Amino acid sequence: MSDGGAGVTATARVIARTDGRGGTSLPVLDGEGPLALRRVRSAGSGAHVMIVGAMSGPLGGDRLAVEASAGTGARLLIGSAAATLALPGQAKGEARYDVRLTVEEEAELYWLPEQLISAAASELRTTTRADVARGGRLVLREEQVLGRSGEETGRLSSRLTVRVAGRPVLDQELNCGPDAPGGWGGPAVLAGLRNVGQLVVVRPEFARNPVTAGPLGEHAALLPLPGPAALVTAVAPDALRLRRLLDEAAQTLNC
Template sequence: MGTGTDRRLDRGVTVTSTSGASRTEPPAPPGDTSRVSATARIEARPDGRGGTALPLLAGAGPLAPRRTRAPVPGEAHVTLVGAMSAPLGGDRLAVEVGVAPGARLRVTASGATLALPGAGSDPADYRIRLTVGQDATLHWLPEPLVSVCGSALRQTTCAELAPGARLLLREEQVLGRHGEPCGRLTTRLTVRRAGRPLLDQELDCGPGAPPGWDGPAVLAGHRAIGQLLLVQPEFESGPVQPQTLGEYAALTPLGGPAALVTAVAPDALTLRTILDEAASDLLNDRFEAVRS
């Protein structure tokens, strides 16, 4: 999270769950103060009264999950807040989210994540693992990831879904701040449903990436890239029609109950508008279904 405070690694980091328990993680070892290893964990379960409880809400280092007001009754809402600048080169960050059967969870972020250069040459590693149980719902809606000039980051997102799980996932990448070139950014999104692969895609951009990443077949000079994935059981009987959404976006039905929107845009605002409109249309069944 790139908008947090400066790093203070000479003291431990306190981690607190919603049950009230806390622990203090040790400070970084001597000679390794330029790197951070941190994991945030979120668990959502039905509260027995038609709502969703958060028995585990734990953060460390730059990852600070906070419970916030839910916009939908029965849903829990968690906002990831950046407690310090991250990820920097060499950092090892992870977010683990578990949604138990019947629970409903929405996860957002307080601001964009900036991938920043570190003191050394090692890339940063950011791993996100999402597990959604039967008849559970997860909306994973972070803010954009910005690849700052000189940075190097590999981000992997892995989602494991039960057969009756619902997932709305949005990912956005912005290549460089205004007026600057981007860093090296590699992102991979893997989704499995009922133990079988549903989606596995990777994007590699920036200095050192394979040739052609900025060419007409991939980004065509654009600097904002995004994908929106919706998984819901209703698509098994009525998948959406593949179609283009404007000049630089497309809707693709996936095998099984899923639809994927991919888009490129000149800037983050235009990209968000495209993905938000697509999400609204998908959730409200405004796309034509494939005729059997």
């Protein structure tokens, strides 16, 4: 971890491997700065890791990253103990939060953090990239809350990229807040709502039996991706209803 006066630079790393006894070990579990990592009890044979906020962040000028890898046959679930709150901070410039996920053959990775909240006057750019090998499984959930109660949103740029067996199946970007390209709050994007989320599911069986595109209630939609994957996008008037929509979608997809 470094702090040169222009923000904190920190990377958290998780590597999961099979332990040879039907379980999953964590040979690498290394957190830095605001990204503390804790292994918690798991109900099954997989490993369950929580990201615990050890400091405020991301603040202006911070450069934070999470790198997680599930090796062949391993099962890894990563969550967070609380929402991530983007704040303006004292340093000038936008903050960065980059997530890199790797899923090897016959492995499973669940990326299920709590919401990302974009507070007023903050500037944050996030990128999430998942690379899934043939036969790997991924469940990825992202939720963005644009402003706390009674305040305007900060500036938030969010890019999500998923590759399966080396081929891109999803590459999308959302820009919201002050100075963002016009129309992000209009009927074609968020329709005036301030909570948006995505659920990406990669499963080998989707190659044989792809999901059927269609609405999931009034504010969510299911879309098959060009590969063994599916995307759910949802918007909602509050974070609780957004989570409910994504949980219901996960049940529909048997996650």
